Amino acid sequence: MFQYKCLNPISACGTSLFTEEYKQVEELQEADAVLVRSAAMHDMQDVPNLLAVARAGAGVNNIPIADYSDKGIVVFNTPGANANGVKEMVIAGMLLASRDLIGGNKWVEENKEDPNITKAMEKAKKAFAGREIQNKKIGVIGLGAIGVLVANAAHNLNMEVYGYDPFLSVKSAWNLSRAVHHVSSIDEIFENCDFITIHVPLLDSTKNMISAEGIAKMKKDAVILNFARNGLVDEDALVAALENGKLAHYVTDFPTPKVAGVDGVIAFPHLGASTEESEDNCAEMAVEQLMDYLENGNITNSVNYPNTQLGVCQTQGRISILHRNIPNMLTRFTGAFAKDNINITEMSNKTKGDYAYAIFDVDSQITEGSVQHITDIEGVLKVRVIK
Numbered sequence: 001m002f003q004y005k006c007l008n009p010i011s012a013c014g015t016s017l018f019t020e021e022y023k024q025v026e027e028l029q030e031a032d033a034v035l036v037r038s039a040a041m042h043d044m045q046d047v048p049n050l051l052a053v054a055r056a057g058a059g060v061n062n063i064p065i066a067d068y069s070d071k072g073i074v075v076f077n078t079p080g081a082n083a084n085g086v087k088e089m090v091i092a093g094m095l096l097a098s099r100d101l102i103g104g105n106k107w108v109e110e111n112k113e114d115p116n117i118t119k120a121m122e123k124a125k126k127a128f129a130g131r132e133i134q135n136k137k138i139g140v141i142g143l144g145a146i147g148v149l150v151a152n153a154a155h156n157l158n159m160e161v162y163g164y165d166p167f168l169s170v171k172s173a174w175n176l177s178r179a180v181h182h183v184s185s186i187d188e189i190f191e192n193c194d195f196i197t198i199h200v201p202l203l204d205s206t207k208n209m210i211s212a213e214g215i216a217k218m219k220k221d222a223v224i225l226n227f228a229r230n231g232l233v234d235e236d237a238l239v240a241a242l243e244n245g246k247l248a249h250y251v252t253d254f255p256t257p258k259v260a261g262v263d264g265v266i267a268f269p270h271l272g273a274s275t276e277e278s279e280d281n282c283a284e285m286a287v288e289q290l291m292d293y294l295e296n297g298n299i300t301n302s303v304n305y306p307n308t309q310l311g312v313c314q315t316q317g318r319i320s321i322l323h324r325n326i327p328n329m330l331t332r333f334t335g336a337f338a339k340d341n342i343n344i345t346e347m348s349n350k351t352k353g354d355y356a357y358a359i360f361d362v363d364s365q366i367t368e369g370s371v372q373h374i375t376d377i378e379g380v381l382k383v384r385v386i387k
């Protein structure tokens with residue numbers, strides 16, 4: 001029996017996949033697994049039983065990854081599962097920054113009782129005129145699951161698209177329209193684009209990636225779109241640029257007290273992934289990955305441990321070992337099995353940064369003594385008998 005806790009509402013498309021082997025609990029301390037969306041987990045250190053966290057979404061800055069990695073807690077996310085939801089909102093954001101649909105709609109609301117509204121609006125509408133996005137230049141910073149979709153959609157809307165991502169994956173490169181100009185300097189985006197949209201994770205290396213210096217290089221009346229995270233844009237510099245007329249708009253899914261209500265800001269309460277489809281996709285993927293890890297020890301789409309799959313165990317026993325990526329670990333594991341006269345039938349050992357993961361299938365039952373021998377090896381973080 002596995003116990004799981006949901007820290008946010010998770011679509012039934014995912015939770016309905018749990019079998020009778022799973023029980024939902026209220027207390028985090030009792031949970032073997034956690035399902036989370038945006039709930040902040042940094043203060044949740046008292047997690048004695050926790051084996052895994054599945055983030056039903058992309059960004060994991062709400063999870064204490066370094067601490068959980070050291071505790072042997074595997075953190076999963078669901079790459080791409082909500083990308084289309086965000087892409088559609090970015091396109092909407094760009095249109096809202098180009099055409100004063102918000103102002104126009106507000107005018108209708110304010111004048112809804114006017115019996116002459118049909119006539120009055122023809123006079124009023126000049127206040128809400130705008131520009132078209134066709135033939136404008138858009139710069140996409142970060143060409144991952146969302147950035148690629150935004151870049152391709154903008155190309156299909158006849159925009160000229162510039163893309164910047166020094167870590168572009170092969171998958172993204174395959175999916176990206178050939179019409180996108182792939183630039184090697186972010187300044188090319190700052191200097192040339194009418195719309196600049198950012199789709200990178202919030203990391204130490206990406207904090208304030210749109211800085212005062214970058215904003216100074218932008219065209220007058222440029223629009224910045226941030227559907228990724230606050231912290232990526234220097235808000236002091238941004239507010240100053242909106243107030244002095246350098247920038248036309250800041251469209252964001254991450255309002256803060258500093259930017260909410262500032263003239264030129266169009267803000268939403270983190271709605272990018274709030275669609276039925278994205279919520280269903282994320283929940284399904286998160287639960288499937290969680291169940292495969294808990295039941296079989298397989299890892300797919302973890303952000304802190306390597307992808308490792310050995311299918312379903314067909315032998316007498318399976319043991320999994322989360323450990324530090326340091327020399328001689330495999331020799332020590334196999335040595336410990338040899339000492340206990342355990343024959344290994346299949347194994348996989350993969351590494352990711354400072355961490356590594358090994359799964360061993362063996363043709364006899366794994367004893368408590370063998371588990372202890374493995375646990376005692378320096379650098380071992382968590383040992384689990386799967387079967």
Ligand SMILES: NC(=O)C1=CN([C@@H]2O[C@H](COP(=O)(O)OP(=O)(O)OC[C@H]3O[C@@H](n4cnc5c(N)ncnc54)[C@H](O)[C@@H]3O)[C@@H](O)[C@H]2O)C=CC1
Binds near residue numbers: 083143166199206
């Ligand atoms: N508004 C919302 O509801 C949502 C927001 N997000 C945010 O969007 C971010 C991106 O999501 P995905 O595209 O799904 O992630 P992803 O992991 O597929 O793509 C991120 C891309 O950023 C690139 N990147 C990393 N550092 C960079 C740098 N210094 N310069 C340029 N590119 C860099 C990576 O190479 C990668 O291609 C997430 O980390 C999350 O913070 C994601 C989903 C929903």
Ligand SMILES: O=C(O)CCC(=O)C(=O)O
Binds near residue numbers: 056060082270
């Ligand atoms: O679950 C949500 O609504 C947030 C989505 C998000 O920000 C992400 O996936 O990074």
